Amino acid sequence: MSAEAPAAASIADLTSAFVEEVVRPNAAAMARGEGLRPDALVRAAGDRGLAGLLLPVEHGGAGASHLDFARLVEAVARVCASSAVILDVHLSVGSEPLLLFGSDAQLRRHLPAVASGRHTAAFALTEPGSGSDAAALSTKAERDGGAYRLTGTKAFITNCGAAHLYLVMARTAPGRQGISAFIVEAGSAGLRVGTPLHKMGLAGSWTAELVLDGVRVDAADRLGDEGMGFRVAMAALDSGRIGISAQAVGLAQGCTDDVVSAGRSGAIDVDETLLADIHARTVAARLLTAHAARLADSGDAMTREASVAKLYATDTCVAAAIAAVELCAPESGRDDHPSAIRMRDAKASQIYEGTNQVQRMVIARALLGG
Numbered sequence: 520m521s522a523e524a525p526a527a528a529s530i531a532d533l534t535s536a537f538v539e540e541v542v543r544p545n546a547a548a549m550a551r552g553e554g555l556r557p558d559a560l561v562r563a564a565g566d567r568g569l570a571g572l573l574l575p576v577e578h579g580g581a582g583a584s585h586l587d588f589a590r591l592v593e594a595v596a597r598v599c600a601s602s603a604v605i606l607d608v609h610l611s612v613g614s615e616p617l618l619l620f621g622s623d624a625q626l627r628r629h630l631p632a633v634a635s636g637r638h639t640a641a642f643a644l645t646e647p648g649s650g651s652d653a654a655a656l657s658t659k660a661e662r663d664g665g666a667y668r669l670t671g672t673k674a675f676i677t678n679c680g681a682a683h684l685y686l687v688m689a690r691t692a693p694g695r696q697g698i699s700a701f702i703v704e705a706g707s708a709g710l711r712v713g714t715p716l717h718k719m720g721l722a723g724s725w726t727a728e729l730v731l732d733g734v735r736v737d738a739a740d741r742l743g744d745e746g747m748g749f750r751v752a753m754a755a756l757d758s759g760r761i762g763i764s765a766q767a768v769g770l771a772q773g774c775t776d777d778v779v780s781a782g783r784s785g786a787i788d789v790d791e792t793l794l795a796d797i798h799a800r801t802v803a804a805r806l807l808t809a810h811a812a813r814l815a816d817s818g819d820a821m822t823r824e825a826s827v828a829k830l831y832a833t834d835t836c837v838a839a840a841i842a843a844v845e846l847c848a849p850e851s852g853r854d855d856h857p858s859a860i861r862m863r864d865a866k867a868s869q870i871y872e873g874t875n876q877v878q879r880m881v882i883a884r885a886l887l888g889g
């Protein structure tokens with residue numbers, strides 16, 4: 520990348536080149552779990568200047584906005600939801616906390632490789648016994664001289680096995696204030712990929728357990744102060760939810776594309792009311808996502824708005840996917856039909872980065888001041 524941040528127009532050009540040259544040709548294979556490895560996809564994004572979209576130009580990133588990020592994720596998800604979630608995790612929860620909480624030395628050491636796509640990033644918060652109640656996590660980080668020893672199991676980790684860097688939340692003391700964040704490099708002794716998750720959808724995205732068995736992490740690789748890990752995780756998820764919203768908008772738009780294409784070709788009789796409703800909800804979801812992204816770009820509080828966008832957009836994409844399957848029947852009964860793929864891909868968006876029940880709690884508590 521040049522020392523100058525690319526203009527929004529050029530990010531749009533880079534995005535459409537990436538979608539047409541990399542994402543679309545691989546989409547069908549990704550849906551079968553046979554496409555590009557996640558790290559190869561991230562590297563291909565990096566080759567087009569997109570793997571460090573939210574990272575500063577001085578560290579090799581594009582210095583772009585959250586709105587650009589949302590547009591990229593939407594454009595990718597419109598064609599391939601698996602590719603979108605791989606990229607979304609790398610760009611947001613996997614790497615943005617480095618920028619927000621990293622020391623100068625950590626930024627210099629890690630950001631250039633992440634921004635170029637040479638290194639893929641992952642975010643490891645969830646455990647078999649702690650999901651929505653993330654503060655209940657039990658992975659331990661015990662002091663060992665100038666280092667820590669991390670022991671525990673993380674569950675449902677996207678990009679697991681393909682990532683070079685894992686942002687791992689672990690317990691240094693009891694309670695919510697006793698969680699710390701660590702940068703753990705793939706290949707560290709004691710770190711291994713556990714059981715892979717065979718998901719109902721998103722087959723091209725790798726999801727697995729990450730097992731830490733006394734992994735030695737230098738104190739210099741702790742992200743933020745000891746006890747700041749919960750804050751790191753929540754900040755990551757606020758911004759991450761913009762990405763999940765954008766993924767859901769792209770997926771919903773893809774469902775409309777399927778129905779419109781089948782309707783125009785005369786393959787199906789389209790229920791106009793249903794199609795119009797899907798379209799209206801998709802437009803609204805896009806605007807809510809853009810609103811949260813703009814708040815993030817201006818540095819304003821956006822926790823509630825990111826939750827509103829995530830809740831509405833992901834409910835919309837599931838409704839759109841079900842509608843597309845119904846409208847494109849009976850062809851959509853084939854498991855390789857685009858609408859069938861989207862229906863299987865859509866559901867997880869209501870679960871990850873905080874279930875939609877949790878989003879409702881976040882929204883209600885923000886309104887009530889709790």
Ligand SMILES: Cc1cc2nc3c(=O)[nH]c(=O)nc-3n(C[C@H](O)[C@H](O)[C@H](O)COP(=O)(O)OP(=O)(O)OC[C@H]3O[C@@H](n4cnc5c(N)ncnc54)[C@H](O)[C@@H]3O)c2cc1C
Binds near residue numbers: 642645650675718872
């Ligand atoms: C495909 C996929 C990829 C993922 N990738 C990652 C990743 O990269 N990194 C990572 O750390 N995690 C990841 N996750 C984990 C995801 O964030 C968790 O699944 C999610 O936070 C929910 O946690 P849980 O599965 O333990 O469900 P639980 O918290 O056990 O919840 C089970 C159900 O109970 C509901 N529930 C829980 N508490 C309440 C409450 N107080 N009120 C009302 N309802 C409630 C939930 O909404 C849900 O419906 C991924 C998950 C999936 C499916």
